[in-house]
Amino acid sequence: MAGIPYRFERTADAAGLHQRYRELSPGQETDDEVAVAGRVMLVRRQGRIAFATLHDSSGQVQLFARQQVTGDFEAFTRLSLGDWVGAGGRVVKTNKGELSVLVERWELLAEARRSFGDKWKGVTDVETRFRQREVDLWANEGSRQVLETRSRLVSLLRHRLEELGFVEVETPLLHVIPGGATAKPFVTHHNALDMDLYLRIAPELFLKRLVVGGFDKVFEIGRVFRNEGLSPRHNPEFTMLELYQAYADYTDFLTLVEELVSGLALELRGTTVLSYGGRRLDLTPPWRRETMARLVTEATGKPASVHTPVDELRQRLAAAGGQVHEQWGPGKLLLELYEKTTEPDLWGPVFVTDFPAEVSPLARRHRADAELAERFEPIVAGRELGNAFSELVDPDDQRRRFEEQAAARVAGDEEAMAVDEDYLRALEYGLPPTAGLGIGIDRLVMLLTDSANIRDVIAFPTLRPERLTD
RNA sequence: GCGCCUCUAGCUCAAUGGCAGAGCAACGGACUCUUAAUCCGCAGGUUGGGGGUUCGAAUCCCCCGGGGCGCACCA
Incomplete structure (x- = not known):
């Protein structure tokens, strides 16, 4: 792909920034330069400024673009939901108190040719979630x-x-x-x-x-x-x-x-x-530790074990709605009886x-x-x-x-x-x-x-x- | 494998036999602190596929396919 860089030097992630700049007050700007990278999930243009929400594997942080300071500002405002970008700039907190990277330079790292799910409801279709797990993982x-x-x-x-x-x-x-x-x-x-x-x-x-x-x-x-x-x-x-x-x-x-x-x-x-x-x-x-025989006895109200006569076990299994095979010995019959009568109620x-x-x-x-x-x-x-x-x-x-x-x-x-x-x-x-x-x-x-x-x-x-x- | 349910725009969902729609996304435009921004505009579909009933089917029936749940098998 033309123009897509081979690497991007990232110096911070979203969670790390929120951790480090928790105390920054609204409107306050730092001189700290950072570079972040991730997927753009929302873009809000406001004339000659724009905000984008950047998701990375640690969380999310806002990108703040201004026509005066952001390179290729017009292209930035045209980013689509799902595009990958790397962005560098100073850490600031907006007047409304949102921690942001004031973008000076940025690069498109991958274009999302396919659009992502609804930005509010995400992707809920179970089939899509499992067939296109990459979408599910990002959206949910x-x-x-x-x-x-x-x-x-x-x-x-x-x-x-x-x-x-x-x-x-x-x-x-x-x-x-x-x-x-x-x-x-x-x-x-x-x-x-x-x-x-x-x-x-x-x-x-x-x-x-x-x-x-x-x-x-x-x-x-x-x-x-x-x-x-x-x-x-x-x-x-x-x-x-x-x-x-x-x-x-x-x-x-x-x-x-x-x-x-x-x-x-x-x-x-x-x-x-x-x-x-x-x-x-x-x-x-x-x-709790309990033998199978005791649990079956408890569940059915009648003693049962591998020593219970085979005919009785067969009868009780059949009564419980189980299939009975001729060649089954008492052990198999007891296991089946356990699975029919006892196991479903064990929590x-x-x-x-x-x-x-x-x-x-x-x-x-x-x-x-x-x-x-x-x-x-x-x-x-x-x-x-x-x-x-x-x-x-x-x-x-x-x-x-x-x-x-x-x-x-x-x-x-x-x-x-x-x-x-x-x-x-x-x-x-x-x-x-x-x-x-x-x-x-x-x-x-x-x-x-x-x-x-x-x-x-x-x-x-x-x-x-x-x-x-x- | 069997039974029940389900499939409509990229996503989330409407329309129950009578003109296939909305919100978001996308695309074009306006906007100097937004938070699902807002506003204006534009485009988007063989209603999972095929067949049937009907003047007329997303809607009713049949076959096929995908998915969910249950049964069976098992961890």
């Missing part, structure tokens, strides 16, 4: 703040984990066998090897192989991919924190989760008592503990009851925030669980796991007692920014393409 202050909060949250989390001695690692996104969770994967193809590969549905198995290799505290924050439906709480690619700690069990992670989440609330919101969707959410530790925060072993193929059996797993899910604001367990370390038991999964897969369960021989071999080298935890970062950001839709916390959420005709 709140949209940008959510993403800034997300950035701070991830940074705080990372630093906190490093303080605790965890080492950040990166494991493959392309998997030969999608493992570590039960979900449908995306498939892709490697040409040179002529083989299908899967985008990971979880980093779990590789992280535990690193523990086998001697990393006793590891974590990964990264994208995972699940080929499932979209909803206000589901995006096909989302960000997960997974961490593993050797010599620990799932009880250690109860307190870790409480402390991490309430600590983030304190840092980002200044309190552990939040409001989410208009409803009170008290994240102050300790959180939390609450740790739901001791899931059936049948539905926890990577978790270690409960030390007090072999039909249960040492596993919990934190439920916060009515949704699963994560998943944690004492890791299954016995290669023989792991093989049996994989084989049960493989059988379910053959029977038609598309989400069941496959036998991962590489992982079994790693276990045979010895995985020490280890606790593992996964937390959905997007959902955590939703909680702490009071966002109702996961798309609000993802810069570019997955959308069906607009079928542009050619």
Whole structure:
């Protein structure tokens, strides 16, 4: 583009100016020269003077142009809403008390060829907001703040984990066998090897192989991919924190989760008592801990556990409106009954503990009851925030669980796991007692920014393409 | 995948079977302290796409597409 400079030397931002010149009185002028840059959002011409509101990432400040002092004054008054400019001049406060840069020289840094939204109402159309996120971020202050909060949250989390001695690692996104969770994967193809590969549905198995290799505290924050439906709480690619700690069990992670989440609330919101969707959410530790069996018993008014006769569980699930499959054992039936009757009414925060072993193929059996797993899910604001367990370390038991999964897969369960021989071999080298935890970062950001839709916390959420005709 | 709702100017919205409109933005002009400035003027549309009913369709019906919410699946 002709006339567009390659760089602009900025010496101040809007927030910094307001901070520094708070005490300036109306009409007062300084001799301080500054250079600011950003997007012009409003221009008010007043004959031989003009005012423009300049937005930068820190806030906004007024540009004050005068025919006598401003270079190319006529062109300045013709700036359009959305144009990027860099402007230099002295800091002044107008007679009406608005902090301004009295523009002496300025440069157009980019032209807005497309006009921005309504200057008062912004852009509210949900489709436009997510398809043209760049417009949403400029037009709607709140949209940008959510993403800034997300950035701070991830940074705080990372630093906190490093303080605790965890080492950040990166494991493959392309998997030969999608493992570590039960979900449908995306498939892709490697040409040179002529083989299908899967985008990971979880980093779990590789992280535990690193523990086998001697990393006793590891974590990964990264994208995972699940080929499932979209909803206000589901995006096909989302960000997960997974961490593993050797010599620990799932009880250690109860307190870790409480402390991490309430600590983030304190840092980002200044309190552990939040409001989410208009409803009170008290994240102050300790959180309630309750077994799944007890919660289901409480919710249905009738004892239920993995030891309840299968026929009774089937009957009760059917009565609750659930589908019943012949091959389901008591563990799966109890989980379904929990999801039908109990989970929808949980608000939390609450740790739901001791899931059936049948539905926890990577978790270690409960030390007090072999039909249960040492596993919990934190439920916060009515949704699963994560998943944690004492890791299954016995290669023989792991093989049996994989084989049960493989059988379910053959029977038609598309989400069941496959036998991962590489992982079994790693276990045979010895995985020490280890606790593992996964937390959905997007959902955590939703909680702490009071966002109702996961798309609000993802810069570019997955959308069906607009079928542009050619 | 199924159900309900929705799509009108760049943006935010009117018009419920009878001439497609307003505000803001854009464009032209006036104005020496504005704050969504104000004032004057000008332009802007295949009403998401296609078909049907009707003398007449943004409006009613059908098909297709995008989006939202719910269900299902899951974090």
